[in-house]
Amino acid sequence: MPLPGGRGLLLGLAAAAAAVMAARLMGWWSPRAGFRLFIPEELARYRGGPGDPGLYLALLGRVYDVSSGRRHYEPGAHYSCFAGRDASRAFVTGDYSEAGLVDDVSDLSFSEMLTLQNWLSFYENNYEFAGRVIGRFYGEDGLPTPELTQVEAMITKGLEANKQELKEKQKFPPCNAEWSAARGGRFWCSQTSGGVSRDWTGVPRKLYKPGAKEPHCVCVRTTGPPSDQAPDNPTHRNHGDLDHPSLEEYAGCPPLAMTCSVPL
Structure with a gap:
């Protein structure tokens, strides 16, 4: 059925x-x-x-x-x-x-x-x-x-x-992820990661949601205005959504790297 x-x-x-x-x-x-x-x-x-x-x-x-x-x-x-x-x-x-x-x-x-x-x-x-x-x-x-x-x-x-x-998934698409008992975890972004097709790739970040016990990996746009601002807003810092308060970088991962490894 x-x-x-x-x-x-x-x-x-x-x-x-x-x-x-x-x-x-x-x-x-x-x-x-x-x-x-x-x-x-x-x-x-x-x-x-x-x-x-x-x-x-x-x-x-x-x-x-x-x-x-x-x-x-x-x-x-x-x-x-x-x-x-x-x-x-x-x-x-x-x-x-x-x-x-x-x-x-x-x-x-x-x-x-x-x-x-x-x-x-x-x-x-x-x-x-x-x-x-x-x-x-x-x-x-x-x-x-x-x-x-x-x-x-x-x-x-x-x-x-x-x-x-x-709407949130379009703003913060999930990362690609893999885990190995020998190497630990790896997170990376592509233009189709999370099943969301887009014209940007983004970089991995931890996203903390209210009520969630653990953060999850999302891909974050790195250029242009924040998603909640108009594209022609002259005051934005051209950081995309990187300044969002619920995001955190992965330790040991370069800030603009598209792939992050999390060792055991």
């Missing part, structure tokens, strides 16, 4: 993708004409076995007809445990026990909520929407409950955090 240029361009695509996903997410919660409401006991009959009326599963209260993927969900198949119920939590945790096959996602993290959003997109794009389950996420009127509204808010925040993370 598989899941489905330059700095300015990447940031623009990230922002557009976040906006599109957020808009689609809002649309998913909106009423649809003629949708069906299920109580959990009724949904439990849709496990795809002999005499069952169909093969359905639910995710975040939304019911999908997965008959076209019968080989994944029918009795005896690997994902048969998802059929006939809302087991939203297990889509993230991988806990296929009865205790784990539940719809309670209240303690999941932002990133885990984004995983659920990805699964929701998968089912929206690949299977037919069949209705909603009355319970945790939808009321007897078929409208979203406060708990579903909270899930939606967490997904939105997760999308915003991802956008911010991408």
Whole structure:
């Protein structure tokens, strides 16, 4: 059951993708004409076995007809445990026990909520929407409950955090790194290190983040104005981002070297 240029361009695509996903997410919660409401006991009959009326599963209260993927969900198949119920939590945790096959996602993290959003997109794009389950996420009127509204808010925040993370990754791309028990560590920068294509190479630096126990190696631009200043600002020192307060040089590494070795 598989899941489905330059700095300015990447940031623009990230922002557009976040906006599109957020808009689609809002649309998913909106009423649809003629949708069906299920109580959990009724949904439990849709496990795809002999005499069952169909093969359905639910995710975040939304019911999908997965008959076209019968080989994944029918009795005896690997994902048969998802059929006939809302087991939203297990889509993230991988806990296929009865205790784990539940719809309670209240303690999941932002990133885990984004995983659920990805699964929701998968089912929206690949299977037919069949209705909603009355319970945790939808009321007897078929409208979203406060708990579903909270899930939606967490997904939105997760999308915003991802956008911010991408923006920071463009500013401070991760270094290339290797480790040898005989020689220690080596960090170096290239125009594609960290999976970020750019028109500069940069030099390795330690980046300290609030709340992180250890710094991690990033590549830092060495010329031009800091990233938070306009290119035509006449007051900058032409140091790129080298003066950023959260950065630290590697001991024993020349300040403008593109490769740094950290001995044992």
